[in-house]
Amino acid sequence: MKKIPSDTDITWCPGCGNHAILDVFNKAIDAAGVDRARLVLVSGIGQAAKLPHYTNANVFNGLHGRAVPAATGIKLANHKLEVVITSGDGDMYGEGGNHFIHAVRRNIGIKAFVHDNQVYGLTKGQASPTSDLGFVTKIQTHGVASLPLKPLALAIVEDASFVARSYAGDKEHLLEMMTAALKHKGGFALLDILQPCVTFNKVNTYKWYRERVRKIDASHDPFDRDRALKLALQWGDEIPIGVIYRSKRPSFESQLGVLGKGTLVERYSEAPA
Amino acid sequence: MDINVRIAGEAGQGVQTTGELLVGALADAGVHLFSTQVYMSRIRGGLNSFDIRIADRELFGGKANADILVALTKEALDAGGGAVTFYDGEAPQPAIGMKFTETARQITGSALMANTVAAGAVFHALGYDLEKLVSYLGVTFKKKGDEVVRQNVACARKGAELAASAGVKRANPVSVSGAPKSTYNGSEAIGLAAAASGVKCVFSYPMTPSTGTFTFLAGAADRYGIVVEQAEDEIAAVNMVCGAVYAGVPAMTTTSGGGFALMVEGLSLAGMLELPVFILLAQRPAPATGLPTRTGQEDLKFALNAGHGDFARAVFAPGTLEEAYALTRRGLQTAHKWQTPVILLSDQFLADMRKNIAVLDAAYRPIDRCIVENPPPEYMRYEVTASGVSPRAIPGGPAFVVVDSDEHTEDGHITEDLGARVRLVDKRLRKSEGLAKEALAPTYYGGEDAAIVLIAWGSTYGPAREAVDILAARGTPAGLLHFSQVWPVNVGAAGRMLAKAKRIICIEGNATGQFANVLKMVGAVDSCERMLKYNGLAFTGEEIAERVQG
Numbered sequence: 172m173k174k175i176p177s178d179t180d181i182t183w184c185p186g187c188g189n190h191a192i193l194d195v196f197n198k199a200i201d202a203a204g205v206d207r208a209r210l211v212l213v214s215g216i217g218q219a220a221k222l223p224h225y226t227n228a229n230v231f232n233g234l235h236g237r238a239v240p241a242a243t244g245i246k247l248a249n250h251k252l253e254v255v256i257t258s259g260d261g262d263m264y265g266e267g268g269n270h271f272i273h274a275v276r277r278n279i280g281i282k283a284f285v286h287d288n289q290v291y292g293l294t295k296g297q298a299s300p301t302s303d304l305g306f307v308t309k310i311q312t313h314g315v316a317s318l319p320l321k322p323l324a325l326a327i328v329e330d331a332s333f334v335a336r337s338y339a340g341d342k343e344h345l346l347e348m349m350t351a352a353l354k355h356k357g358g359f360a361l362l363d364i365l366q367p368c369v370t371f372n373k374v375n376t377y378k379w380y381r382e383r384v385r386k387i388d389a390s391h392d393p394f395d396r397d398r399a400l401k402l403a404l405q406w407g408d409e410i411p412i413g414v415i416y417r418s419k420r421p422s423f424e425s426q427l428g429v430l431g432k433g434t435l436v437e438r439y440s441e442a443p444a
Numbered sequence: 445m446d447i448n449v450r451i452a453g454e455a456g457q458g459v460q461t462t463g464e465l466l467v468g469a470l471a472d473a474g475v476h477l478f479s480t481q482v483y484m485s486r487i488r489g490g491l492n493s494f495d496i497r498i499a500d501r502e503l504f505g506g507k508a509n510a511d512i513l514v515a516l517t518k519e520a521l522d523a524g525g526g527a528v529t530f531y532d533g534e535a536p537q538p539a540i541g542m543k544f545t546e547t548a549r550q551i552t553g554s555a556l557m558a559n560t561v562a563a564g565a566v567f568h569a570l571g572y573d574l575e576k577l578v579s580y581l582g583v584t585f586k587k588k589g590d591e592v593v594r595q596n597v598a599c600a601r602k603g604a605e606l607a608a609s610a611g612v613k614r615a616n617p618v619s620v621s622g623a624p625k626s627t628y629n630g631s632e633a634i635g636l637a638a639a640a641s642g643v644k645c646v647f648s649y650p651m652t653p654s655t656g657t658f659t660f661l662a663g664a665a666d667r668y669g670i671v672v673e674q675a676e677d678e679i680a681a682v683n684m685v686c687g688a689v690y691a692g693v694p695a696m697t698t699t700s701g702g703g704f705a706l707m708v709e710g711l712s713l714a715g716m717l718e719l720p721v722f723i724l725l726a727q728r729p730a731p732a733t734g735l736p737t738r739t740g741q742e743d744l745k746f747a748l749n750a751g752h753g754d755f756a757r758a759v760f761a762p763g764t765l766e767e768a769y770a771l772t773r774r775g776l777q778t779a780h781k782w783q784t785p786v787i788l789l790s791d792q793f794l795a796d797m798r799k800n801i802a803v804l805d806a807a808y809r810p811i812d813r814c815i816v817e818n819p820p821p822e823y824m825r826y827e828v829t830a831s832g833v834s835p836r837a838i839p840g841g842p843a844f845v846v847v848d849s850d851e852h853t854e855d856g857h858i859t860e861d862l863g864a865r866v867r868l869v870d871k872r873l874r875k876s877e878g879l880a881k882e883a884l885a886p887t888y889y890g891g892e893d894a895a896i897v898l899i900a901w902g903s904t905y906g907p908a909r910e911a912v913d914i915l916a917a918r919g920t921p922a923g924l925l926h927f928s929q930v931w932p933v934n935v936g937a938a939g940r941m942l943a944k945a946k947r948i949i950c951i952e953g954n955a956t957g958q959f960a961n962v963l964k965m966v967g968a969v970d971s972c973e974r975m976l977k978y979n980g981l982a983f984t985g986e987e988i989a990e991r992v993q994g
Contacts, residue, residue: 224848228844240684244684436838438669443808
């Protein structure tokens with residue numbers, strides 16, 4: 172199989188949080204024991220969406236905002252594939268917001284790693300759905316007036332089966348979270364990764380995050396929905412990171428009788444009963 | 445003999461139930477029939493009608509006027525155009541009052557079987573032996589138990605008695621010519637072909653008039669092993685289809701104009717990723733929401749041009765139920781052979797037309813997905829080839845399959861190498877040449893070398909064909925050139941068939957002559973007359989013949 176492209180192919184800025192995410196991603200694939208031949212990386216458009224090109228896997232780099240439906244189609248056609256989305260906050264929560272909500276509702280068995288830098292990088296510095304109030308850009312010249320989206324809370328409200336947050340500046344924690352998400356078997360997994368953008372976000376810097384992120388106490392029961400929702404809504408002086416919520420909902424694909432005897436791909440030639 | 449029976453009334457009154465009962469019983473009796481529906485975009489009220497036309501020959505379209513009208517409301521009394529009219533209740537002259545509802549109540553205690561009373565009256569008027577209807581009721585309602593059968597039979601007999609005692613003149617029965625007993629509508633023919641051809645994922649958002657096929661496939665899903673999912677919107681639907689075909693199974697979506705508009709970026713994605721995406725685009729009058737439940741052929745230009753950038757596509761437009769089945773299969777196979785999107789253009793007229801035809805093959809005969817089973821380790825998804833078609837592998841095998849909506853190199857990875865850009869564009873567009881070579885020739889119907897040639901595409905086939913017969917009977921020989929593939933156009937075949945025509949009339953259900961423009965653009969026709977209709981209703985043969993002569 173093809174080798175990982177050399178670093179010179181990578182178009183991210185030096186110091187970008189994506190480098191750490193890519194590095195940890197490769198380690199997490201090994202740590203979780205994922206067979207790369209069965210791994211499909213799905214992305215939309217944005218800086219984060221380029222990650223699939225920088226590692227070894229099957230790749231579906233589709234349209235802006237549409238990683239989730241493409242990943243859903245892939246998972247339903249062949250539910251034995253490990254389908255992982257790596258995309259940014261604009262792609263998943265902005266352009267693809269509707270799909271995100273419905274993927275959580277379905278609890279389709281895909282993993283979404285959202286590189287959340289609270290800004291648009293590829294289009295050079297506009298606000299994203301997770302930009303803080305007052306964030307000034309060349310478009311939002313008087314500062315962002317809309318409230319930031321709360322993706323984790325949104326996912327918990329619709330009872331996602333795995334909801335976690337990590338930080339690109341803490342590779343050890345990120346590896347733990349990615350591995351846990353990849354090992355999750357019960358349906359949709361959301362991992363929101365706080366990711367400093369060194370070029371376009373001069374507010375939410377490495378220093379800014381470092382001073383605020385707090386690992387969730389080991390005593391937290393992720394099946395406690397009320398407590399999880401409180402953690403998910405916490406933002407500002409203290410930002411909790413870790414596995415915030417889990418539920419025991421069955422995955423969407425596990426409820427489909429037609430998938431019970433094997434994948435659609437492997438049973439294609441079989442005459443129906 | 446040629447008799448048109450029309451059931452008309454408000455939505456929710458049983459217009460459709462009565463119509464379907466008559467269609468079933470008449471098909472069961474072996475009469476050639478053709479039924480159409482006209483309805484308003486509402487669940488209750490309004491004026492809907494269901495036509496069942498029967499004849500001693502195969503039929504291909506509807507008629508403007510009815511010979512027998514069953515009016516379930518006062519507003520429906522004018523819906524027949526001079527027909528013998530049965531009215532449910534005290535009738536204003538010259539309609540005949542029949543009290544279908546009251547009769548059903550007397551027999552069963554409920555109004556529900558009023559439609560069976562009406563069916564009995566219609567059967568009497570058509571001159572048929574009522575026992576044909578009785579035996580059909582016995583088979584149809586067997587599952588619901590003996591009591592339901594008994595009540596239905598009693599209602600049907602009473603309906604015939606009501607007609608007899610009202611002095612309804614009995615027609616000479618249209619001869620029972622051993623026509624096929626199996627009936628299909630367009631939605632079912634397309635859905636059945638898709639299921640039998642190996643479609644494994646159907647992702648759609650409901651939209652009239654495409655919902656019939658979506659519903660059919662949901663009903664067939666367990667039997668054929670299909671995942672049917674209602675997407676959150678049409679954008680999701682088409683991207684789910686892209687994902688599923690990438691992963692290795694045939695998949696499709698069903699939609700109408702407005703939903704297709706939302707799918708356009710995904711269509712372009714399928715062009716770029718070279719994915720065999722199959723889209724049923726069931727047209728209705730537009731722009732915007734238009735007339736949601738009516739018919740039209742207004743999305744041809746859109747289907748041909750939708751999608752940013754240049755990429756290959758094929759567009760089919762079936763004219764009959766048999767073609768709806770055959771072209772769904774051919775469309776799926778074409779998409780897979782050429783790894784590019786294919787659109788099947790239908791419309792409300794085709795979706796809802798019901799007719800008895802030979803049994804369509806329901807056996808599972810999956811199409812060839814044209815997949816490379818064991819790609820080499822150095823496999824590249826977009827290897828440049830003479831035909832433009834690169835060997836297609838699917839993920840999960842020995843080689844990585846990399847696809848990207850950005851311009852990419854042969855290995856599928858993002859690039860800004862402008863040389864690769866040109867190479868890959870040329871490769872993708874070479875598929876258009878192959879598609880053109882296998883484009884279906886138009887079919888010709890009518891007198892050889894006729895001076896008048898009608899051109900039709902898609903569902904206008906039937907009415908145009910009947911017009912040719914009507915014109916021939918009136919001593920005006922004409923021919924019909926019908927295109928069931930509207931892109932690429934088989935220009936050579938079209939030119940040969942039109943060589944001797946003195947008068948060419950392109951007949952279509954839109955306001956601008958979209959197909960006439962296409963024929964001119966590709967050089968198949970220099971100029972032609974345009975016979976257009978865009979009031980939301982299908983053409984009839986009679987209407988076309990009159991406009992040809994007028």
